[in-house]
Amino acid sequence: MAFEKVSGSSRAGTSAKISLRKSGSIGINSVALDEYFSEDEEFAEVYFDEEENRLGIAGKEEKTDDSYKITRSNSGGTVAPSSFLKGEDLIPEITTQYSPETVRHGSVDLVTIDLNNPIGTHGSPVSDDEEDEEDVEE
Numbered sequence: 001m002a003f004e005k006v007s008g009s010s011r012a013g014t015s016a017k018i019s020l021r022k023s024g025s026i027g028i029n030s031v032a033l034d035e036y037f038s039e040d041e042e043f044a045e046v047y048f049d050e051e052e053n054r055l056g057i058a059g060k061e062e063k064t065d066d067s068y069k070i071t072r073s074n075s076g077g078t079v080a081p082s083s084f085l086k087g088e089d090l091i092p093e094i095t096t097q098y099s100p101e102t103v104r105h106g107s108v109d110l111v112t113i114d115l116n117n118p119i120g121t122h123g124s125p126v127s128d129d130e131e132d133e134e135d136v137e138e
Contacts, residue, residue: 018057018113019122021095024082026057028070032100033077036111043067046081047110048088055090056103056110090115095122 016032026046028037037044041059045067048055057079060067071078085091097120098113 016100017097017119018100018111019095019097020055020085020090020092020113020115022092022123022125023095024085024091025078025080026055026085027095028057028077028079030074030076032111033072036100036102037070037077042070044070044079045108046079046084047105047108048084048090050088053115054103054112055115056105056112058108058110093125096120097122 014031016035017027017029018032019027019029021027037059038061040061043060043063045058045060045064046055047058059070063069068079068081071080082091096118098115098117099119100111100113103110103112
């Protein structure tokens with residue numbers, strides 16, 4: 001068996017992932033950002049279906065009263081609805097990854113994650129004295 005060199009760009013993986021971070025933000029890896037959000041979408045509105053325990057994100061080109069900034073980097077993006085996530089008790093003890101899918105909600109296309117169906121975790125649990133500076137790449 002021969003070794004193959006792993007490129008730095010493969011670290012984010014090849015599958016789209018959206019994460020709920022223990023820091024109170026939503027991480028979108030570069031694959032998911034490219035697949036589900038256009039470069040013109042600089043903002044996002046966040047939806048929550050409490051009954052189905054699903055979180056939805058709708059990309060927006062213009063800022064609205066209900067939108068959050070999508071902060072982009074080479075490794076993905078971040079949306080930070082921290083107060084909402086805290087109020088709904090959705091901030092995990094450990095960053096948790098989900099597989100996104102598109103769902104039509106009325107006239108809005110949502111990128112959704114099923115909070116009952118995580119695909120993995122990243123990092124370590126929150127500790128009382130820990131200051132968390134997580135990378136987008138998950």
